[in-house]
Every structure is written in C-alpha cells, then in structure tokens.
Amino acid sequence: xxxxxxxxPIACEAHGMCAELxxxxxxxxxxxxxxxxxxPLSPELLEHARRAAQxxxxxxxxxxxxxx
Amino acid sequence: MTDxxxxxxxxxxxxxxxxxxxxxxLAAHVATHGEAPLARGRRKRRGSSALIDLVEQAGxxxxxxxxxxxxxxxxxxxxxxxxxxxxxNAAEGEPASDKDxxxxxxxxxxxxxxxxLAAQALGADEVIVCxxxxxxxxxxxxxxxxxxxxxxxxxxxVRIATVPAGFVSGEESALVNHLNGGPAxxxxxxxxxxxxxxxxxxxxxxxAETLAHVALIARHGPKxxxxxxxxxxxxxxxxxxxxxxxxxxxxxxEPGASLSSLIDAAGGAIAPIRAALLGGYxxxxxxxxxxxxxxxxxxxxxxxxxxxxxxxxxxxSEQACxxxxxxxxxxxxxxxxxxxxxxCVNGLDAIAGSLEEVAAGIAPAKARQxxxxxxxxxxxxxxxxxxxxxxxxxVSALQLFGEEFSEHASYGHCDGCTRAELPLAAHSRALVSxxx
Numbered sequence: 463x464x465x466x467x468x469x470x471p472i473a474c475e476a477h478g479m480c481a482e483l484x485x486x487x488x489x490x491x492x493x494x495x496x497x498x499x500x501x502p503l504s505p506e507l508l509e510h511a512r513r514a515a516q517x518x519x520x521x522x523x524x525x526x527x528x529x530x
Numbered sequence: 531m532t533d534x535x536x537x538x539x540x541x542x543x544x545x546x547x548x549x550x551x552x553x554x555x556l557a558a559h560v561a562t563h564g565e566a567p568l569a570r571g572r573r574k575r576r577g578s579s580a581l582i583d584l585v586e587q588a589g590x591x592x593x594x595x596x597x598x599x600x601x602x603x604x605x606x607x608x609x610x611x612x613x614x615x616x617x618x619n620a621a622e623g624e625p626a627s628d629k630d631x632x633x634x635x636x637x638x639x640x641x642x643x644x645x646x647l648a649a650q651a652l653g654a655d656e657v658i659v660c661x662x663x664x665x666x667x668x669x670x671x672x673x674x675x676x677x678x679x680x681x682x683x684x685x686x687x688v689r690i691a692t693v694p695a696g697f698v699s700g701e702e703s704a705l706v707n708h709l710n711g712g713p714a715x716x717x718x719x720x721x722x723x724x725x726x727x728x729x730x731x732x733x734x735x736x737x738a739e740t741l742a743h744v745a746l747i748a749r750h751g752p753k754x755x756x757x758x759x760x761x762x763x764x765x766x767x768x769x770x771x772x773x774x775x776x777x778x779x780x781x782x783x784e785p786g787a788s789l790s791s792l793i794d795a796a797g798g799a800i801a802p803i804r805a806a807l808l809g810g811y812x813x814x815x816x817x818x819x820x821x822x823x824x825x826x827x828x829x830x831x832x833x834x835x836x837x838x839x840x841x842x843x844x845x846x847s848e849q850a851c852x853x854x855x856x857x858x859x860x861x862x863x864x865x866x867x868x869x870x871x872x873x874c875v876n877g878l879d880a881i882a883g884s885l886e887e888v889a890a891g892i893a894p895a896k897a898r899q900x901x902x903x904x905x906x907x908x909x910x911x912x913x914x915x916x917x918x919x920x921x922x923x924x925v926s927a928l929q930l931f932g933e934e935f936s937e938h939a940s941y942g943h944c945d946g947c948t949r950a951e952l953p954l955a956a957h958s959r960a961l962v963s964x965x966x
Contacts, residue, residue: 470718471871472913491907495872 466528467498467511473522480523483514496523540758542782543766544742548636553671556678559639566643567748568650568684579608581651585744587752589764594619594700594737595809595840597828600744603734606724607652610732614654616686617709617728618645620661620668620738621693621700623866624810625954626844629768630738632780634661635668637742638675642688644741647748648734649686656687658728659738660705663692697811697866701914702735704868715868716914737840739768759785763827769838772953773845774801785838786830789821792843801847805930807952809839811859812919814926815852818845835926844952851946852931853938856924857885859952863920874917877908881924888935891942898928898935 467487476494486507487499503511515525547554547562554562586601607614618641622630633641645657661668672690691709693699699714706727708714727733736744743765747755756764763785769792772778776797783792789806793799803818814836816824824830831837846855864878881904887893894900905925908917928935938944 469911470913471873471911472716472718474872476872491873493872493876495876495911497907497911 464502464528465508465511465525466500467503467515468524468526469496469498470522470524471495473520475520475522477519479517479519480514483517484510487511488514541766541784543746543758544633544637544640544739544768545780545782553636553638553675554640556639556675559637563640563643563746564749566647566745568643568646578651579605581647581744581748582608584747584752588743588747588755589752589761590740590743590747590755591763592737593739593743593767593840595812597837600736600740603724603736604648604651607732607734610725612731614649614652614732614734615728616645616649616652616654616657617705617723617733617735618657618659618738618741619700619702619705619735620659621705622662622738622840623695623697623700624840624842625697626770626772626807626810626842626952627840628770629780629841631662631665631668633738633742633768634659635665635671638672639679640742640745641738642672642675642679642683643745643748644736644738644743645688646684646686647744648736648741650684652732652734654686654734656689657683658689658691658709660691660693660700660709662695662699664695697863698868698914698916701916703914705735706733715870716912716916718913739841760827760829762829767838767841769826769841769843771796771843771845773806773951774803774847775799775845783826786825786827789818789824789826789843792826793821793845799845801849803845804848804850805846805852807844807846807923808836808842810842810844810919811863811923812915813837813839813842814922815930816926817930846951847949849946850949850951851889851934851944852927853885853889853934854943854947855950855952856927856931857882857889858950859954860885860920860924862954863916863923867916868914871912871917873908873911877904877911877917878920880904881908881920885924888939889943889947891938891940893939897939901928 480496481488481490488496515523582601582604590600591597620630620634649657694714701716703717704714706723707717709728723733759765766782806816806818816834816836861882864882867874869875884897884901888897905921909921
C-alpha cells in the first residue's frame, strides 16, 4: 500500500511550505509552484509528507493512496 | 439524389442535403434522413441500452478532440446512480474549428435527434444544448428548430444554454461548472461528470458532431456506419479547412483521405502551401511538402506526431511566417488560460514572451533552450489539458520551423511576419461544403 502526493493546481498559491517540509520529494519551479518527485515514499518520509500536506495553507497538497 | 447515387457516393452523410442558405427545416430533415427512432410517451427511468450497443458496434469515437469511445462514455452514465442529463457540447472555443456551430446552425434537427436519442438510451429527462453566447445565428436556429418539433422530443425537455466565449469554456468540467452556476472554467476533477455532473446527476457530455453521428447510427445501424473509414476510425468525419484555398469551410471526409483531396474538394490552393496545423491550436504542425501522401487519419498522422483532434486543418501559405504565426497564436493561448493554475499562467506567458523575442531578433542566445524548459514546466501541471496543448503546438513549431527560428533569432522580423493567416476571431464561414 503506497501513498502518493498530488497537487491541486487550482488551489495551489505557491506558498512553498511543502518544499520546506519535504525537500526530499518537492522542489519549486521558478514561480514557486511545487514539482513533485513521484519516487515511492519511505515510512519515514511518509510522515513528513503527511505533515507537509497538513501544513499547506490552501490544502492543495494531497496525500492519497496510489491508484494502480 | 436517388438511392443508387447514394450507394455510388457514400458521402456526404451528416451534410447530406445541406441547404445552400439557412438551416434545414424539420420537414426537409425528415425527408432527407427519415424519422428518428424516438419512442412516444413517458420516459423510462432506466433507459434502453439498445442504442448504446449500436454505438459500440459502430465503433464511434468522440469528435470533440479526445476520440474517446462514445459507447463507453454512454455506458458509464447509464450505469451511474440517478437520473441522467445529456449535454450537447457545441461551445467550440477553438477559433480554427467551425463544424459544431455549423451543425447547430445549419442542421439543428440532426444534433437534436442525437441528443434526444442519447437521452432515451440513458433514461435522461433533460437535454441541454450548449452554444457560445456570440453565436446568435446558431442560437436562433436552435430556437426555431425546437419550436418546430414541439412534442416530438421523446419526452425529454430540451433547453439551450449559452456559454461565455473562450478557448477553455467548452472543456467538459468547465461546461458542467458553468451549468451548475459557477464560472465556465475547468475544475480539478474528480468527480467526473458521468458520476456527478449537472445538478450532481450523472451527465453525458458529448460533442455536437458525435451526437449527429449517433442520430444516423440509430437510423441506419453500425454496419452502415462502418462502410466508411477504417476499423480504428469508422464512419465519416467533419473537418474545418482554413487557409489559402478557394473555399475554406467545413467538409465531411472519410478518415484516411489525403490532404490534397481535401484541398481539391475546397476548390484547390490559391497560393503555395507551406504547412498544415492539424488538430487546432493545441495540435501539431506538419510540413505540406507532399499533401498527396498525408493521410488524414490517426494512423496516417501519428507518424508525423499529429492528430486530427476536433477536425482542424489550418493551412498557411509560403508567404506566411511560421515563427510569427507561432508567437501570435501562443500569446493568444497564454491569454486564454483560465488563470487558475500557476504553471499554466506563468509558463505560457513565459513561452509567448520568448517566442516574441525570437521573432523580433532580440532574444538571448539560449532562447530555444529556455522555451524548452518553460514547456517542460507547463506540461501536465494544469487542472485541464490547456497547457499541454499549447506546449504541443510550440514544440512542433520549433521542429518544423527550426531554420526560420534561427534566422529570426539572428536577423529579426521577416517580410512574412505581418501576414497573420491563422484565424483568431471566428473566421468567415460563408461556405459549408460537402466534398470529400
């Protein structure tokens, strides 16, 4: 059971919290919008990913079970 | 035309009997195509899936650009919980496409037949026909057609909904959002419209041409439908041809017809043709050096990295400038962004800016790499496919017009730069032709 990070691009306002909380998987493009590396999340990183999703001011970062 | 003639010449189908002026009235429509097999009386809550089976056997694919199997979409709506709604999508925000507004304006009864037959198959009690608010002719034609039909709607209610002009207004989720009282802008799906669409009900959103084909499949069956086209792309298809030909307009062709046959049907080229933009402004450029060999089918075009999309064939002449055309259309595409998603807003604006600098010869040396980088940043990062289409258009332009881009980067504008050949405002649509 692996989980996957997704961004709702309409909700995202480029606050950039996610990249600070999960730099292992999230970088920002030159306008401040997140680019997500879809490498599977280790249990340790999963915890950070959860925190990053919770910290997003617009709830644009979504952690959910991987489909397929 | 006698039956014998129609066997010899299987086209036109949708455009059969198109009047030279005005719309086809109900009596002429019935005389041309026969009555639509619509049941009288009250509508069953769960529709009959017989029509869906016919559409499946016919192998009809959606004609809005994505070519999704029409029967699969219908079945998803049929199987979803709740009373279904049918949305006929004739919003057609693509400036180089004319076929859907033409169908609604000239052949409103064929489109209505398709929408009502789909409603019958799905047990839907409402059909909503969506037309761009600027298309007053299409709206008037639909109103007149509805008045003519009165009760012959198989029990479903039909209403016309106007949609704000805009490239992304006709995107499925934008349309549903608009019909639910929101702005005509794409949403971040799911739920998909087939699950919860208009008024949270299962919603079939089909392109107007797709439903016009459904209207004929219901009458003549899948075997007849497959007499034209290929196994992968059965049936006929509408294309909008623009550019330096004698009679630009909407044509009905058999998939696989060559580009030169289409140009011939349009009275021939009136200037040497440099390139064809296929599939619209989210499509791809193809060189027009051997139009006889360019087959207008997904197989024929995929070899060139292109597709017919919603049936757009936009030609430019050798006097036009591929660089300036690309910069101009890309700027327009950037402005057509719904401005909801950062990578689309910023990425397309940056690409357009770089292209304009290249065209003017004032770009930094690494402009091409910069465009490629912006393209990679915009692609796949929007809620809808708008940035993906714009990037596809730009990348194919860089490939086809590579030399011209280099020349412009060094020397700036050329003589052709001021020729704007690709249509942006809805272009002249005086002629509706039914050639091959």
